[in-house]
Each structure stands twice: as structure tokens, then as C-alpha cells.
Amino acid sequence: MSCEICGAKLSGPADRRSQIIESATTRPESPGPSLPNATLGDGTPESIKLSFRAGGDKIFHERLKGALVQRKWLLQNAPPIPRSHMNEANPISTYSLTDGYTPTPPPPKVVGIAGLERRGAELRKNNEFVIGSAFEDLEALMTSAKEVIAMAERFRSQNSNGDGDNDANSAEAASLLSDMGLVTTKDMLSGGSGADRTYIAELSRNLAEFLTDDKRGVLRREGGIMSLVDLWAVFNRTRNGIELVSPMDFERAATMWDTLRLPIRLRRFRSGLLVVQGRDRTDDKTVASLLSWLKDLHSIPPAMSNISEFGAVTGPSVTWDWQMFGRGVTAQETAERFGWSVGVATEELEMAEERGALCREQGLDGVRFWENFFAEIEVKVPKTKTVQQLEQAELEKRLRESGLL
Structure with missing residues (x-):
């Protein structure tokens, strides 16, 4: 008597009763694959047949695929995960790579004011460690950004030939830096008056692009006009931690909008207030x-x-x-x-x-x-001749009333 699906031999009722009696006394281990015992030269293939009678084959197939992708069988012989030990003198976690890990006993509980002071000291040490790591990552990010901008400036200076292509290369490099969220800074350029003019011109273009960007909508939120001081604060807030722009350089860049024929203009009121508005906005x-x-x-x-x-x-x-x-x-x-x-x-x-x-x-x-x-209101002033006639008529009227005329 064999199975119609896998061909395995099936036991009769008598054998089944004997198996039940034996399983009541002793429970053997579940059979498993003997793949570790197989060799490469062995011609007999090792295989496992699975039969699903009430569903579950799809779920099993998905989990099997996940296990094969993750290669979970490699974790069986992997060493134990090292445990971290927090040292009170050094907040950085140290790891023990010994094969046999023995957990250290927990520190003694301290209650009252001493416990609160110890908990506060541990929290402060942890915060100092986290903040120090964050500032190290921020400095690394700033250094990388400066290197990228310096490389772009170097590439632009090498490709400029001193003719009409210079403006096209400058505009292309400026657009690339703006797309990356980076803006040229003064210390990334070489010294000299030419470098200073280049920095101010690039800053002026960056400001115009910053104001006319529809995604940011800086001028739209301010009703189409805003003071130069407010724009300086908003622009420095979005510098991505590169470098802040000084007020003097910011004003010089704003005064170059008319020279560069950009769609933004700087306007000065009678009181001396400087405002920024679109070129199409008039009084x-x-x-x-x-x-x-x-x-x-x-x-x-x-x-x-x-x-x-x-x-x-x-x-x-x-x-x-x-x-x-x-x-x-x-x-x-x-x-x-x-x-x-x-x-x-x-x-x-x-x-x-x-x-x-x-x-x-x-x-x-x-x-x-x-x-x-x-x-x-229209004010009508009588002519001189009419005034004289009125005075003469008034004089004649009074003379008649007095009987002299």
C-alpha cells in the first residue's frame, strides 16, 4: 500500500496501533535532511518531497524564497553577537569578542537623590557623546561640500577660454551648483579683485534664482516685495550649513541685479529702507x-x-x-x-x-x-476785472442807501 502522490509505503491498521503505543513511551526526533553528510562526488541526489493537502503551498514557497535570498542557514554556525558594555569612564561602548559571553551583573540600584544624580550624569554623558558624533558628521559633510564646489569652480576655470564661452560655462556651473543645493562661497575662490567680483556676480545670480523659484515662493509669500534685511535672514537660513553671507557682500550682490539684467531689482525708499521686488512691479x-x-x-x-x-x-x-x-x-x-x-x-x-x-x-x-x-475739487477764482466790478457795484448800492446818489 503506497501513497498515490509521493509513492511512499503506508502502514496498515495493526502497524499504526503499534506505532501509537511506541510513541506514547518514547518520542523520536523529527527527521531532517542529511545534506551536511553529502559529498560532491556522491551520485545519489539528496531530496525532500513536501505534500500540501489543505493549502499553504504558496505561503511556504514565499517564505522559502525569502530564506534562500537571506541565506539564513549561514547563521547556524555564526559566532554569538557581541554584547556591549557601557563603561562609566568612557561613554563609548566596548565589545567583548570572546566566544563564551557571560553577562555582567546589573549595577546596584541607588535610590533617592544619589540615584537621580547618577541618572542625570549618565544622561549628560550620553548626550555629549551623541552631540559630538553629530558635529563630526556635520563637519565631514561641510568638508565634502566644499570639495565638490571647489572642483566645480576648477573645472569651470579650466574650460573658460576668455571669449563668449566663458559666460555660458559660468551659467552652466552655477546652475549645477544650484541644483545640488550648494552656493559658491568666497573662501573657495582664489584671492584677488577678479575673484571677489566673480563671487559677488555668482552670489547675485544665486539670489535672483532663489527669489524667482516657484517652489520656494519667497516673494509670493511676502506680497511681491520684501525688505533686504528679511531676505538676508531667509537666504542665510537656507545655506545648508555651508557658510553665511555677510551683509556687505549681500548688499553688493543685490546692487548688481541691474548690471546683470536679472528679473529682480533693488529699490530704495525716501527713508533709506532697501526692498527687493520684481522688475515688472512699478509704483x-x-x-x-x-x-x-x-x-x-x-x-x-x-x-x-x-x-x-x-x-x-x-x-x-x-x-x-x-x-x-x-x-x-x-x-x-x-x-x-x-x-x-x-x-x-x-x-x-x-x-x-x-x-x-x-x-x-x-x-x-x-x-x-x-x-x-x-x-x-475745482476752485474757481474770479478774475481781477470781475472783483473790481463787484466792488464798484457795492459802493454804488451803499451810496444810494445813504441818499447821496
Whole structure:
């Protein structure tokens, strides 16, 4: 009697009863493959047949494939994993490579203030070790980045022939460095005035690309205009730990935007504030935006004093015709409306006032800027001849009243 699948011989009922009785007394070990005993010259192949009657073959196949890929049979004869021992004098872990590892007894438990002090000391040592390792990795990263940038600069200087190809090579090298997130620094170039001009020019291009990048959206978040000091802080924050740019070099790079014909320009207000904005942004567009906003306020009622519980307005708290004249705005409200800083909003409002588009109202609650309606008032001054005629008519009228005429 044999199995129809694998061909193995099957025992009868009598043999099965005897096997049950024997297994009750002694339990033999599960049979395993004898592959370690096989030799290369042996012609008889060693094989194992597996039969799955109620499923499970797919799961077994996947796990078998994983074991073959990971080569887990090599772990059977591998030495034991070395255990780490923390030395109190040296926080770096030391390993014991002996074959037989005997665990060290745990340190005695110390309770109370002494235990807290010891725990704090161990935590401080661990933190010092972690921070030291982190700074070593950071210094290695900075050194590697400097080497990459120096190599790119060396490659660009070797390929420049002093003609029109120089600008193309410079632009290509600058774009490669920008794609890697690296920016040229001054100490990576050789000394001399030429190297300093090259550094400032590259920094100017990097700033323009940084501002016009749609992914970052630096100018878009600031309403299209931001102060040079804010840009300096934002740019240094994204330098990837290479080197910070000094304020003097930053201002020199910003002044080269017009020379290099980049899409960013530097603007100076009357107070001396330096701002950065797109080249397509002009004062006329800014004034038009402010006037459009103030005209929209004609349809929005100002703050009301008497509002019923149902939200109905029972009486306004203002004494002017807000539907005709609108209302005044502060620098804070303008900054919130256009996304500017308060300093930039103040300068833009004063610029519009100088152009005659706005007028100011200075009161106890601060300065408010209104739409200038005085420019629309026409003052008619009578001519000199008309004034003389009026005076003569008035004189004749009084003479008649007195009876002298």
C-alpha cells in the first residue's frame, strides 16, 4: 500500500496501533535532511518531497524564497553577537569578542537623590557623546561640500577660454551648483579683485534664482516685495550649513541685479529702507492696487456700535458718509491686506501720498490714509476785472442807501 502522490509505503491498521503505543513511551526526533553528510562526488541526489493537502503551498514557497535570498542557514554556525558594555569612564561602548559571553551583573540600584544624580550624569554623558558624533558628521559633510564646489569652480576655470564661452560655462556651473543645493562661497575662490567680483556676480545670480523659484515662493509669500534685511535672514537660513553671507557682500550682490539684467531689482525708499521686488512691479501698479482696495471699502460698512441680537444694524458709529468717502486705513491693515511687512506698508502708503493719490489723517488712534478727494475739487477764482466790478457795484448800492446818489 503506497501513497498515490509521493509513492511512499503506508502502514496498515495493526502497524499504526503499534506505532501509537511506541510513541506514547518514547518520542523520536523529527527527521531532517542529511545534506551536511553529502559529498560532491556522491551520485545519489539528496531530496525532500513536501505534500500540501489543505493549502499553504504558496505561503511556504514565499517564505522559502525569502530564506534562500537571506541565506539564513549561514547563521547556524555564526559566532554569538557581541554584547556591549557601557563603561562609566568612557561613554563609548566596548565589545567583548570572546566566544563564551557571560553577562555582567546589573549595577546596584541607588535610590533617592544619589540615584537621580547618577541618572542625570549618565544622561549628560550620553548626550555629549551623541552631540559630538553629530558635529563630526556635520563637519565631514561641510568638508565634502566644499570639495565638490571647489572642483566645480576648477573645472569651470579650466574650460573658460576668455571669449563668449566663458559666460555660458559660468551659467552652466552655477546652475549645477544650484541644483545640488550648494552656493559658491568666497573662501573657495582664489584671492584677488577678479575673484571677489566673480563671487559677488555668482552670489547675485544665486539670489535672483532663489527669489524667482516657484517652489520656494519667497516673494509670493511676502506680497511681491520684501525688505533686504528679511531676505538676508531667509537666504542665510537656507545655506545648508555651508557658510553665511555677510551683509556687505549681500548688499553688493543685490546692487548688481541691474548690471546683470536679472528679473529682480533693488529699490530704495525716501527713508533709506532697501526692498527687493520684481522688475515688472512699478509704483503706478502699487498705487492702482491701493486705490482699488480703498474703492472696495465704499461698499463695506465700517465698525457699527449698535447691532441687534439678530445681526441687524440699528445705527452707525461714524459721522461721515462712508458710502461716498469710504474709510481710512492704517499701515497694519494694509500689511495684512497685501501680505507686506509693516515697514514696507508704511513706505508704500507714504509713496502714494507723495504722488497725490492718498491723504493722511492723524488722530489719537494713529495715522490713517484716505483716498484723496481734494484733488477732484475745482476752485474757481474770479478774475481781477470781475472783483473790481463787484466792488464798484457795492459802493454804488451803499451810496444810494445813504441818499447821496
